[in-house]
Amino acid sequence: MLKILLAGQGGxxxxxxxxxxxxxxxxxxxxxxxxxAYGPEMRGxxxxxxxxxxEKPIASPLCTVPDVLIAMNAPSFHKFxxxxxxxxxxxxxGSLSDCYVERDDVRxxxxxxxxxxxEAGDIRSANMVMxxxxxxxxxxxxxxxxxxxxxxxxxxxxxxxxxxxxxxxAGIAAVAEPNKEQ
Numbered sequence: 001m002l003k004i005l006l007a008g009q010g011g012x013x014x015x016x017x018x019x020x021x022x023x024x025x026x027x028x029x030x031x032x033x034x035x036x037a038y039g040p041e042m043r044g045x046x047x048x049x050x051x052x053x054x055e056k057p058i059a060s061p062l063c064t065v066p067d068v069l070i071a072m073n074a075p076s077f078h079k080f081x082x083x084x085x086x087x088x089x090x091x092x093x094g095s096l097s098d099c100y101v102e103r104d105d106v107r108x109x110x111x112x113x114x115x116x117x118x119e120a121g122d123i124r125s126a127n128m129v130m131x132x133x134x135x136x137x138x139x140x141x142x143x144x145x146x147x148x149x150x151x152x153x154x155x156x157x158x159x160x161x162x163x164x165x166x167x168x169x170a171g172i173a174a175v176a177e178p179n180k181e182q
Contacts, residue, residue: 132171
């Protein structure tokens with residue numbers, strides 16, 4: 001079982017990245033839970049979601065102590081980093097946040113998600129950069145499943161699909177290099 005908390009600001013794609021991870025788990029026949037939470041604002045407010053992917057039934061969708069945190073901005077990083085389980089992973093968007101955490105019992109990856117998304121073709125794909133990093137290090141879902149979900153979601157928007165695929169690949173590459181870990 002892997003408990004994932006994705007957090008950021010409204011409009012950063014936190015909820016959609018979480019939904020993609022959950023859908024991929026479903027496609028692979030796994031048990032999943034997806035629980036979004038967001039402020040009343042359309043954009044700019046807080047947004048987070050918890051996703052649990054498991055081979056066995058999930059008793060509760062609550063994710064109070066996540067195994068993994070994806071923090072898309074500084075407020076989310078500083079708010080949720082203390083909650084991550086010992087031995088957990090933290091992916092922080094280094095384009096918008098420092099990655100300093102007063103813990104030595106978690107692995108922190110500083111990923112320049114916004115910069116990599118721009119290189120991929122659209123800053124709005126920063127969430128896919130982080131999803132790629134997550135999939136590479138945790139193997140929570142297969143890369144092929146994620147690509148298939150992107151193809152299904154964006155069948156009518158091939159350009160958007162290609163940008164998201166490039167961003168996803170950039171996230172994989174960002175953590176595949178040994179010098180990226182902090």
